[in-house]
Amino acid sequence: MQRFFIELSYNGTAYHGWQIQPNALTVQECLDKALSVYFRQVVQTLGCGRTDTGVHATQFFAHFDLQDIETHRAVAAIGGINALLPYDIAVSRIFKVADDAHARFHADSRSYKYYLHQHKDPFKLDRSWLYKGPLNVVAMAEAADMLKSFTDFSCFSKSNTQTLTNNCKITRADFEETDGGLIFTIQADRFLRNMVRAIVGTLIRVGNGEITPAQLPAIIESKNRSNAGQSVPACGLYLVEVTYPFVN
The missing domain is CATH 3.30.70.580 (Pseudouridine synthase I, catalytic domain, N-terminal subdomain)
Structure with a gap:
């Protein structure tokens, strides 16, 4: 073999x-x-x-x-x-x-991007999420940066996922403004089920003024999924990079 x-x-x-x-x-x-x-x-x-x-x-x-x-x-x-x-x-x-190389367990990091557009565009259908309404990107970026200070992200995980731990090490979380939309990029050693979509949903609450960046730490520390934002639609989420020590 x-x-x-x-x-x-x-x-x-x-x-x-x-x-x-x-x-x-x-x-x-x-x-x-x-x-x-x-x-x-x-x-x-x-x-x-x-x-x-x-x-x-x-x-x-x-x-x-x-x-x-x-x-x-x-x-x-x-x-x-x-x-x-x-x-x-x-x-x-x-x-x-190598015979023992493992696609899941040997990955060093994974990176996702979430695409959001704010004006109707038929060519972005099923490839980006249409969000209607103003967003405070500065506040969203401030809150996103806070994610790197935490490790237990139970509040962003689906329940009953049978994972041994909900700890993840996030090394990047930032927004890029594009013509008519936003791109959120996040990198970590591992991700929980539904984690990225729940994070984006929570950051949207920051952007629309529902909560402030200062409230994010309490949400994370609560470890309670009901305190975080709703999961945003799947259509805007992309797995964009997986790194391994033995793959160039």
């Missing part, structure tokens, strides 16, 4: 997230089927994380094992695999890794 990493991107609009589940189409299901057909053996991938329904990824990694295959044939399989995949999923790279 040889282990390979596969790098891909996808538009998540048509999918019920990454992870295989019964009676719902997922990215992992499509990828596993394409790999199994191409390599003529049962292939099961394991992803760097799990994106929810409607969430996109411009960079996503998974690992899988193959038997009785020459390395160069697997690495050169990109074109054939892409031909078997739907148009909204694209493979960009396949490379051999």
Whole structure:
């Protein structure tokens, strides 16, 4: 057996997230089927994380094992695999890794971007969230920067996720103003289920004046999901970067 990493991107609009589940189409299901057909053996991938329904990824990694295959044939399989995949999923790279390399557990960091636009634009449908109303971006940026001072983000997590800890180390959280919208970027060693969308929803409350930046620490320290903001729609969320010590 040889282990390979596969790098891909996808538009998540048509999918019920990454992870295989019964009676719902997922990215992992499509990828596993394409790999199994191409390599003529049962292939099961394991992803760097799990994106929810409607969430996109411009960079996503998974690992899988193959038997009785020459390395160069697997690495050169990109074109054939892409031909078997739907148009909204694209493979960009396949490379051999150590037999114990793990797409999820060996990632050093993950980065997400959330896109928000404030004027109706049909070309941003399902790719960005339309938010109507003024926002105080300075206050939102101030509150976002506070996130780096905390580690327990239970207040932004879905309940009953079976995680051993709700601790994360956030190293970046900032806003960029664009023509007619905002981009929120956040980087951490790991993320909880629904965490980024809940964070953005809470920062929106800061931006519209519902709460002040000074109130954010108390929300986080409460560890209570009901004290944080609502989760924003999935359409604006993108997994954009996953880093590993052994991947360039």
